[in-house]
Amino acid sequence: MIGKIRIGISSCLLGEMVRYDGGHQLDRYLRDTLGNWFEYVGVCPEVELGLPTPREALRLVTGEEGGVRLVFARSGEDITGRMQAWAERRVAELESEELCGFIFKAKSPSSGMERVKLYDRNGVPAKKGVGMFARAFMAHFPDLPVEEDGRLHDPALRENFIERVFVFKRWRDLQKSGMTAAALIDFHTRHKLLLLSHSPELYRSMGKLVAQAGVLPPEVLREAYLPLLMKAMRLPATVRKQVNVLQHLLGYFKRQLNADEKREALELIDSYRVGSVPLIVPVTLLNHYVRKYRDPYLERQYYLHPHPLEMQLRNHA
Numbered sequence: 001m002i003g004k005i006r007i008g009i010s011s012c013l014l015g016e017m018v019r020y021d022g023g024h025q026l027d028r029y030l031r032d033t034l035g036n037w038f039e040y041v042g043v044c045p046e047v048e049l050g051l052p053t054p055r056e057a058l059r060l061v062t063g064e065e066g067g068v069r070l071v072f073a074r075s076g077e078d079i080t081g082r083m084q085a086w087a088e089r090r091v092a093e094l095e096s097e098e099l100c101g102f103i104f105k106a107k108s109p110s111s112g113m114e115r116v117k118l119y120d121r122n123g124v125p126a127k128k129g130v131g132m133f134a135r136a137f138m139a140h141f142p143d144l145p146v147e148e149d150g151r152l153h154d155p156a157l158r159e160n161f162i163e164r165v166f167v168f169k170r171w172r173d174l175q176k177s178g179m180t181a182a183a184l185i186d187f188h189t190r191h192k193l194l195l196l197s198h199s200p201e202l203y204r205s206m207g208k209l210v211a212q213a214g215v216l217p218p219e220v221l222r223e224a225y226l227p228l229l230m231k232a233m234r235l236p237a238t239v240r241k242q243v244n245v246l247q248h249l250l251g252y253f254k255r256q257l258n259a260d261e262k263r264e265a266l267e268l269i270d271s272y273r274v275g276s277v278p279l280i281v282p283v284t285l286l287n288h289y290v291r292k293y294r295d296p297y298l299e300r301q302y303y304l305h306p307h308p309l310e311m312q313l314r315n316h317a
Contacts, residue, residue: 004039005169006098008137010105011042013149018044022054025105027149034162037308041097045110045133049079049086058109060129061119068118070109070132080132083110087136094137100172101145101165103152104134113138113148143230144168155316156236164233166307167191171226179222181213188225193303195232197245202232243273245303249286256293265289280314 011018015026031040047053056072058079063069069080104113111131118129130138138146145164152158174187188210195203206228213221246269250262257265268282283304290298298304307313 004037005100005165007038007040007165008094008097008099008102009040009042010103010108010111010149011044011047012105013103014040014042016042016044018047018053020046020053020055020057025149030103030149030152037311038165041094041099043090043094043111043133045083045087045090045131048090049083059119060109060116060132062121068129068132083132084136087133090133091137091140094141098172099141099144100169101147101161102137102141104131104146104148106148106150108134110134113146143226145230145233155313159313159316160234160236162311162313163194163237163306164230167194167229167233167302170302171229175222179218181218181221184213184218184221184225185210190300191229191302193245193249193301194306195229196248197237197241197303199232199235200241200244202228202235206232239273239275242279243269246272246282246286249298249303252295252298253289253293257289278315280312283314 009030010025012025013027014031015024017024019025046055046058056074058070059073061069061071069078070083071078071080105111106113107116108131109116109129110133112129113134114130115127116129116131117125117127119125134146138144145161145168147157147161152161170187174183177183188206192203195206206225209221209224209228216224250265250269254262265282265285268277268285271277272279272282287304290304
């Protein structure tokens with residue numbers, strides 16, 4: 001993959017002094033580590049709307065007719081209409097940025113992806129709101145990978161998000177190069193084991209769709225395939241599903257490996273199953289066999305290299 005992947009992000013997470021209190025929420029992992037692979041497009045809804053820094057804090061409240069309103073916490077001034085109109089314009093502008101994901105600022109009334117405080121008419125908060133810009137963004141880009149900064153500190157959620165980002169980038173590249181029937185079949189084939197580690201059921205549904213690649217027009221296939229692809233990738237790759245894929249991989253070498261080699265591989269897979277070693281351990285051994293025996297099918301499977309090894313995403317037990 002040439003060049004960095006373009007990712008949208010709440011500007012405060014990059015260290016920009018745009019918070020309501022005049023500060024920032026710099027996340028060094030996002031900026032300094034993931035920044036080696038991601039090119040960020042910063043967005044701060046409140047500042048881009050024209051609000052000053054510092055400024056009165058905003059909150060989400062339940063309106064008179066049950067709708068959600070965005071108001072200033074002290075004065076009660078309602079800026080819902082302004083924010084909604086701006087958000088609609090901004091998400092339309094972001095289409096040209098060719099984003100492959102977005103990282104939102106958790107708990108923000110404008111950018112929080114979920115569980116934002118929503119105050120009822122008595123001023124009692126419940127964590128069931130969605131930031132107004134985040135809501136508009138996710139509605140406009142329903143298949144784009146999104147996540148919040150806080151959740152990315154969870155190794156499993158971080159790996160899932162980044163895996164989705166790389167899959168989406170490969171999908172974008174497929175569209176740029178021209179999505180022929182043959183190209184879609186190749187894309188689907190190369191993602192087979194990766195998809196099986198997330199959802200065997202959706203993989204089978206996608207397979208039925210791909211089987212019609214020579215019949216359905218490319219635009220119809222594109223509109224039907226992408227939602228299934230990203231829905232599958234959003235599902236967690238559980239240990240049980242990973243073990244099934246690893247055993248499936250090992251089966252390709254049943255004629256090449258001797259009894260000791262098979263036993264070693266099975267022991268490593270079982271050690272991963274019980275949590276004694278991280279996923280990278282059995283995957284590294286299987287990658288060794290793929291290189292040693294030059295299996296052309298497995299060499300092209302993204303499951304064995306879904307993202308750069310330097311990211312160390314499969315290193316957690």
